[in-house]
Amino acid sequence: MTALLEVRDVSVVFDGFRALDGVDFTVDHGELRFLIGPNGAGKTTLIDIITGLTKPTTGTVGFDGAVINGKREHERVRLGIGRTFQTSVVFEELTVLENLDLAASFRRPLLSLLARRRGVTEKVAEALETTGLGDLAKKKAGVLSHGQRQWLEIGMLIAQGPRLLLLDEPVAGMSADERARTGDLLTEIAKDHTVIVIEHDMDFLRRYASTVTVLHEGKLLIEGSVDEVRADPRVQEVYLGRAREEAAHDVVS
Amino acid sequence: MTAILEKPPVTPAPVKEPRDWRGPALFALVAVIGLVVMPLVLEPFRLGLLAKYLTYAIVALGIGLAWGQGGMLTLGQGVFFGLGGYAMGMHLKLNDAGDGLPDFMVWSGVETLPALWEPFRNPVFAIAMVVVVPGAVAWLLGTLVFRQRVRGAYFAILTQALAAAMVILLVGQQGLTGGTNGLTNFFEFFGQDVAADSTQRGLYFTVAIVLGVLFLGAWQLQRSRFGRLLLAVRDGEDRVRFLGYNPATVKTITFTLSAVMAGIAGALFVPVVGIISPALLGVVPSLELVVAVAVGGRFALAGAVLGAVLMGYAKTYFSEELPDAWLYLQGALFILVIGLAPKGIIGFFRRKDVTA
Ligand SMILES: Nc1ncnc2c1ncn2[C@@H]1O[C@H](COP(=O)(O)OP(=O)(O)O)[C@@H](O)[C@H]1O
Numbered sequence A: 001m002t003a004l005l006e007v008r009d010v011s012v013v014f015d016g017f018r019a020l021d022g023v024d025f026t027v028d029h030g031e032l033r034f035l036i037g038p039n040g041a042g043k044t045t046l047i048d049i050i051t052g053l054t055k056p057t058t059g060t061v062g063f064d065g066a067v068i069n070g071k072r073e074h075e076r077v078r079l080g081i082g083r084t085f086q087t088s089v090v091f092e093e094l095t096v097l098e099n100l101d102l103a104a105s106f107r108r109p110l111l112s113l114l115a116r117r118r119g120v121t122e123k124v125a126e127a128l129e130t131t132g133l134g135d136l137a138k139k140k141a142g143v144l145s146h147g148q149r150q151w152l153e154i155g156m157l158i159a160q161g162p163r164l165l166l167l168d169e170p171v172a173g174m175s176a177d178e179r180a181r182t183g184d185l186l187t188e189i190a191k192d193h194t195v196i197v198i199e200h201d202m203d204f205l206r207r208y209a210s211t212v213t214v215l216h217e218g219k220l221l222i223e224g225s226v227d228e229v230r231a232d233p234r235v236q237e238v239y240l241g242r243a244r245e246e247a248a249h250d251v252v253s
Numbered sequence B: 001m002t003a004i005l006e007k008p009p010v011t012p013a014p015v016k017e018p019r020d021w022r023g024p025a026l027f028a029l030v031a032v033i034g035l036v037v038m039p040l041v042l043e044p045f046r047l048g049l050l051a052k053y054l055t056y057a058i059v060a061l062g063i064g065l066a067w068g069q070g071g072m073l074t075l076g077q078g079v080f081f082g083l084g085g086y087a088m089g090m091h092l093k094l095n096d097a098g099d100g101l102p103d104f105m106v107w108s109g110v111e112t113l114p115a116l117w118e119p120f121r122n123p124v125f126a127i128a129m130v131v132v133v134p135g136a137v138a139w140l141l142g143t144l145v146f147r148q149r150v151r152g153a154y155f156a157i158l159t160q161a162l163a164a165a166m167v168i169l170l171v172g173q174q175g176l177t178g179g180t181n182g183l184t185n186f187f188e189f190f191g192q193d194v195a196a197d198s199t200q201r202g203l204y205f206t207v208a209i210v211l212g213v214l215f216l217g218a219w220q221l222q223r224s225r226f227g228r229l230l231l232a233v234r235d236g237e238d239r240v241r242f243l244g245y246n247p248a249t250v251k252t253i254t255f256t257l258s259a260v261m262a263g264i265a266g267a268l269f270v271p272v273v274g275i276i277s278p279a280l281l282g283v284v285p286s287l288e289l290v291v292a293v294a295v296g297g298r299f300a301l302a303g304a305v306l307g308a309v310l311m312g313y314a315k316t317y318f319s320e321e322l323p324d325a326w327l328y329l330q331g332a333l334f335i336l337v338i339g340l341a342p343k344g345i346i347g348f349f350r351r352k353d354v355t356a
């Protein structure tokens, strides 16, 4: 059985700058994979490549055994690749329920969209329940807090029924309490989905016994268990070196 | 999946959403005023003016759908209005001419009827073309540009250029189109004397009913899942792709619907006003209707209709009283609305909780 996602030798060049440099990245069915690395490492760019937002300069993206380089964004969603964004984008004029319903309805034939939504479908109810947004269902998404928006985005993703979920820094900017809840949410989703989570905070990973891929300056630095990765001197250099620099910077300024 | 966050679980049972009767009640009230009160109180000339404004309101409805709901600022609706108008005008000219040639062709020295005109003798064909030609042009344009992600100001300028090109084309083909004068001097409208009060009265009712039906259709569309999707495309086209929809398809469909509405409006305009000419469909009239929609309130379909009727009256009033001031007044009103009241006149009447 082939892996669900196979990124082969992908490079991305923006105006002469190599954001990704010969990255190989494979994720198996059912995995919960963390993708970490300091800011600017190329994590978001890798997600953009997988979801079709950015075209690779060289290399291929394989999904479920087929190369999907030529597919456009919405076609990839239809294959089952779903994502959230680092700065969450929900439709503020629509209610929470309408946001979820729209996400859940993309496989309906176009003509059937001409009917009004009546009530709440099972998928949407499930997404409301999983994300705990039930009480806010009738509220416009524009009034949600930052954390609630992230949960709504994750809910929209679940409602799409994807085979591969890509979450770009879902806990960034969240309070400790919100981070904990999001962590629970992730664990729950990972039970029956293949998930890739971007996070640059090593501490957040401590609780997960799963595979971690570290990106640094567009290259794949190391891949292994949380403990292996934490123990690796290169990772320590990337993270601790940076921490040291920042500490030094703080002293100076 | 089980709930893992502390929030109480929601019951999957369909939530019965309370029906809001205010919208339908208002619609019924306006329908009674339009279909009963106005025909009783207005003298024929004034009723004819209102019929003209209502044809503009049909175009405005389409602009409300494309721009207000879908975010496509179309500055070239005159093109579709004109295509519908010319299709109707050609039929009426041929009908009046009988076995001969339309009058303007004789004056231009045309000796045989151009092949393009021949099928318009058939009223069914002509009426079909009123819908098909604007629809096909919009569909083609939409398919070409939305896929290439042409949007915002680029789309607006493109549609405006189309309106300008249409005028040049019409003026340049004197023998085929009547040139600057357009098509006018109609006598008969489907067996009736087009100028007779009774015909004009019948036309008023036709226009009002067509507007009402199209309004209900657009309203239904707006409330449907497609309508929600359209808003989503307006507010975050790039995000919509990641919901698995192709925004280009959504926009093309909506733009085509708005074009068809403009085409129908143009076809109704011809017997009501008695003329279709390049001056009625160029850049300026196209812009005027967009201004009217903005003034009425582009985010509500009713706002678009209201704006078209009000601006129609305002234009007639000011062109009679202060002809030079109208253009400036219109511009000032537009800036005022965009700057201070982006929801337009209707924004002052609507409850805060209503979506678009
Ligand atoms: N569209 C773009 N054009 C130019 N440079 C970009 C673009 N997107 C990302 N980059 C650059 O590529 C590098 C990697 O960015 P990104 O993938 O967002 O990093 P990360 O998500 O790991 O923080 C950064 O230096 C960023 O400035």
Ligand SMILES: [Mg+2]
Pocket: A043, A044, A045, A086
């Ligand atoms: Mg990033």
